[in-house]
Structures are given as C-alpha cells and as structure tokens.
Amino acid sequence: MNALELTDVGFTYGPRPALDGVGFALAPGSFNALLGPNGAGKSTLIALLTRLYDLQRGEIAVFGHSLRREPRKALAQLGVVFQQSTLDLDLSVEQNLRYHAALHGLPGKLATLRIERELERQQLTPRRRDKVRLLNGGHRRRVEIARALLHEPRLLLLDEASAGLDPASRNGLNRHVRQLCREQGVTVLWTTHLLDELQPTDHLLVLQNGRLAADGAAASLGEGGVAAAFERLTA
Numbered sequence: 635m636n637a638l639e640l641t642d643v644g645f646t647y648g649p650r651p652a653l654d655g656v657g658f659a660l661a662p663g664s665f666n667a668l669l670g671p672n673g674a675g676k677s678t679l680i681a682l683l684t685r686l687y688d689l690q691r692g693e694i695a696v697f698g699h700s701l702r703r704e705p706r707k708a709l710a711q712l713g714v715v716f717q718q719s720t721l722d723l724d725l726s727v728e729q730n731l732r733y734h735a736a737l738h739g740l741p742g743k744l745a746t747l748r749i750e751r752e753l754e755r756q757q758l759t760p761r762r763r764d765k766v767r768l769l770n771g772g773h774r775r776r777v778e779i780a781r782a783l784l785h786e787p788r789l790l791l792l793d794e795a796s797a798g799l800d801p802a803s804r805n806g807l808n809r810h811v812r813q814l815c816r817e818q819g820v821t822v823l824w825t826t827h828l829l830d831e832l833q834p835t836d837h838l839l840v841l842q843n844g845r846l847a848a849d850g851a852a853a854s855l856g857e858g859g860v861a862a863a864f865e866r867l868t869a
C-alpha cells in the first residue's frame with residue numbers, strides 16, 4: 635500500500651488551474667522531495683493534503699484512506715511541519731509538546747511517554763525545560779518535528795522546513811529527517827526550492843504550472859544531476 639497516492643488532482647482559484655491532473659504515489663518509508671518554481675502549485679498541493687482546502691477534482695489517499703471519504707483516518711497518518719512556525723516562544727519545549735498532546739486528546743500518561751520518546755529521538759532532551767525563544771532555528775524545527783510525530787503518523791510532510799536556516803542548520807535538519815526516514819520508517823515529503831538538499835536516490839516530484847513535470851529518482855533525470863534536470867524541466 636502506498637503512503638500517499640494522488641490521482642488526477644485538480645484545483646482552481648480562478649480561470650487558470652493551480653493544479654491540473656496531478657497524480658503520483660509515495661512508497662512507505664521513502665524520502666520524497668517536492669520542487670517547483672514560484673507559482674507552480676506546491677502550496678496549493680499542501681493545502682489540499684492538510685485539508686485546508688477541499689478537493690475539487692481527483693482523489694488523495696493516505697495509507698489507503700481517502701482524504702475525502704475518511705478524513706479522520708487519513709489525517710491520523712499525517713504529521714505536518716508548516717512553513718510558518720506555530721510554536722509558543724514563551725513556553726518551554728516540553729510545555730509546547732504537552733499543549734499539543736492535550737489539544738489532540740492524548741491521555742496524560744501516554745502523552746508523557748510519547749513526549750519523552752520524541753525528545754530523545756529529536757535529541758532535544760537536554761533542552762526540554764528551555765523556552766523555545768532560547769533555541770536556534772534548527773532546534774525549533776526539531777521541536778516542530780517532535781510535535782508533528784506525537785500522534786505517531788507514518789507520513790511526515792515538511793513544507794520548506796529549512797527556509798530561513800543557516801547552511802549548517804539546514805544540513806543538520808536535512809540529515810536528521812533522512813535518519814528518521816531510514817531508521818524509523820517514516821515516509822517523508824520534503825518541499826524545498828534548494829537543490830543542494832537533494833540526493834541522487836531521492837524520489838523527486840517537480841511541479842511546473844500546476845502539472846507534474848518530473849516524477850522519479852533524481853539520478854534518472856538525465857545528465858548533469860538534479861540542478862541541470864531542474865533547469866531543463868522548468869526552463
């Protein structure tokens with residue numbers, strides 16, 4: 635069963651479609667990168683995946699659950715790190731996680747266990763009592779990843795998660811998410827416009843004018859690596 639499957643997805647705000655017949659599938663446990671120039675439709679796609687917008691055309695299924703017909707089951711499998719941080723800077727790392735757990739109805743003891751496990755997995759245990767305000771951008775992102783994983787989703791969606799980070803933090807975050815994918819079997823959909831965050835074996839999805847211009851291993855896109863392929867596709 636695919637972690638995520640899109641079939642003929644279309645969405646339009648006005649006369650011109652923002653997404654037009656987009657279809658792809660993500661294998662469980664894979665690292666997938668979603669790329670595209672400004673206006674290609676990435677944000678629209680993410681808004682559909684998170685149900686900010688309702689589907690107008692096509693189907694989206696998360697681990698076999700239709701987002702349209704079984705939204706609760708589909709969303710239960712989905713963890714999201716949004717582009718704009720929504721952490722409370724004046725609460726500690728742990729308080730932010732506890733607040734989120736309560737919001738999602740996790741009972742106290744279970745919440746404590748999950749929070750401890752995620753803090754450990756995200757290497758944040760020593761910072762648990764620090765206010766988020768004191769953390770650097772990379773560590774804040776890790777708090778958001780911990781938060782997104784508290785309900786044990788199997789698909790993690792990161793929307794431009796590395797935007798605004800310095801190169802060292804960007805690399806650290808990218809390595810960290812790849813490790814989660816490799817060691818914990820979490821399927822990752824990583825949205826970026828930074829080609830240096832990609833590896834030849836990544837599954838690459840390139841959106842261009844609302845359509846899928848490429849869907850396959852980065853290495854299979856031809857001569858010159860990802861950067862050349864991206865330039866050719868979006869020229």
Ligand SMILES: Nc1ncnc2c1ncn2[C@@H]1O[C@H](COP(=O)(O)OP(=O)(O)OP(=O)(O)O)[C@@H](O)[C@H]1O
Nearest residue numbers: 647648651652670671672673674675676677678679
């Ligand atoms: N709220 C809206 N109302 C009308 N048109 C919109 C709206 N949001 C996006 N669009 C249009 O839909 C198309 C896709 O935009 P979208 O924001 O999904 O692309 P994107 O790939 O996320 O771009 P960026 O990288 O700049 O965020 C663009 O032509 C955009 O102008």
